[in-house]
Amino acid sequence: MPPEPSVTIIVPTLNEENYIRQAISSLIPEDEGLDYELIVLDGGSTDHTALIVEELARLNPRIRLEMNPARYQSAAVNRGAILARPDSEFIIRADSHAEYPPGFVAGLVRELKARDAASVVVPMRTRGNNFLQRGIAAAQNSRLGNGGASHRVGNRSCYVDHGHHAAFARRTFLAIGGYDESFTHNEDAELDVRLRKSGAQIWLCAELAISYFPRSSLGALARQYFNHGSGRARTMLKHRHRPKARQLLPLGALGMNMLSLASGVAFGWLFFLPSVAYAGACLTGGLYLAVSQRDPAGCAAGPAAMIMHQSWAAGFVYRALRVSVSKRPRIPVSDEVLR
Template sequence: MPGDPDSGQALPAVSYVMPVLNEAAHIAAAVASLTAQDYSGDFEIMLALGPSTDGTTELVEAMSAADPRVRSVENPLGTTPEGLNLAIQATSNPVVIRVDAHSALPTDYARIAVETLQRTGAANVGGVMDAVGVTPFEQAVALVYGSKFGLGGTPHHVGGQEGPAETVYLGVFRRDRLEAAGLFDEGVRRGQDWELNRRLRTMGETIWFNPALKVTYRPRSTLRQLARQFLSTGLWRGELARRNPTQNSIRYYVPPVMVLSVVVGFVLGLFGVGQAIAKNPPWLLLGLFAPLFYLGFLVFATVTVALPHGLRTALQFLVVLPCIHFCWGIGFFFGVAKLTSNIQAYTGR
């Protein structure tokens, strides 16, 4: 039928959906990247507005007044999965394109995504999160995102071969498949993409990675924001690992194992120092191997990845990399231990 992704008669209309909370610094650029798409089909933009305190709501109201294609729906809780579901339910086009307020879509994104949906028959397609920083701190965060030393060098961070995938960044969905899966799980504050894609794959659907879909992502700009983000990310990854113990890649367990090794090794090393002072065999000093190994790893990663981008960025990288590793790993333990709700007030959405 006309407008269906596979009808071949007309380009299907698309609905851009975006949860928004305290994004005054990024929302204008994110929305501008949608209205600038070279996709010739019809489109609508639906923003799920959380209770922002930085003027985001007023900015969105001004954009809506200037362009009626930009609409909004209230998201009282301000969380990502609720916001996505509210925005999806407030739209009706057969293709749903998830957008993040920290992202800017290239002008050919919708066109390539819809072509990929039609060519592959996939339920969801996505591409690369291309982190780009402006300040030395943001540049360091972007380097961690794109490095195998940071987030593991996964395809949706560094690119790779086109084909079926476990999950993808953001997502361009066939509405009927998305609705059949039950939309996003509102009980999962982070990692809801992975959880939804797991359900789609369980239904026999295909998740498709296309590296031509490269989305510019703006990293967090302060250490506090970054720590909260990755503590929350690790927390919910631990929660998902507990819920689905047989469906998680081994890479998700590397940060918590590293944190445990470094902390236990450091404590054993301190006891080893006590042994040496007491003139006993200081065999517990061997525990220091783990923190020293991580320190060496940190220096090696900084020299090879960040130093070519300048000394200031390299110095920030020395702080950013362990912040991400340790916050993610510590959060993972909280999630596995069913302590998700206990620290959710700190980590936020």
């Protein structure tokens, strides 16, 4: 009999007591011919996350809890890849804020072995529990909120430039240096750029879509998308890439809204119309989602989409300005001026 593939499942976490048990339970392979271990990297949770993981570890010795002093996901996955058993062939990156379909880990290993790819990514379908979460989920699952990203709307398997990270050949991941730990967000897209530059390919497996639980408040959503935009700007500036059309749209919306509001205050109410039209389009889109999905919570998708657009664009502009200022040459000050 051939040896069972050895897999390390890495789960970064921080204050996820409401989701961690469900995430781990859905990740555990059952009778799938895999020799696995599951490492939870905790960034210093102050809730019951660590206690829940320790309880699960007592029931399943393949589960273990490790600390992630750096706190960020990029550092957690890198640390997990190093702490993995020496014979581990594959690493699975899993989020604690998600739920995974049956056969998820075995499916990823199968795809990695069958495809000429260094990484397998998967679609992400957002799912909410309460009214606001369902509205945010409706926005994130639609072009109104995601702009047509392949790992959000893709329904067929194919080679892609980027997707929601799920699996790597461990040797390749370590050889390329893992994630750039200076990235607190968007580390996955930055790694994908390096993978493609090295000649490696990324395979999107549409059959292994995961369920992701969105933020439960508009404030948390705004912070999340501000960080996403900031991280994306860092990736583009580091690798000198231009934004795609779908990424230019929120930047254009932010610029238009700022100009419209400033002009309206200075010159009269007619100049507010572009911002009113933008808000009306988003609210109408949310109403359409509510009707088409037969869920009144879809009405919250309009405000959620506006927050996502504006926060992402604000984060992008903030990071771009910070980088440009930091690279500006300093002019030495003469002693005469100091006197």
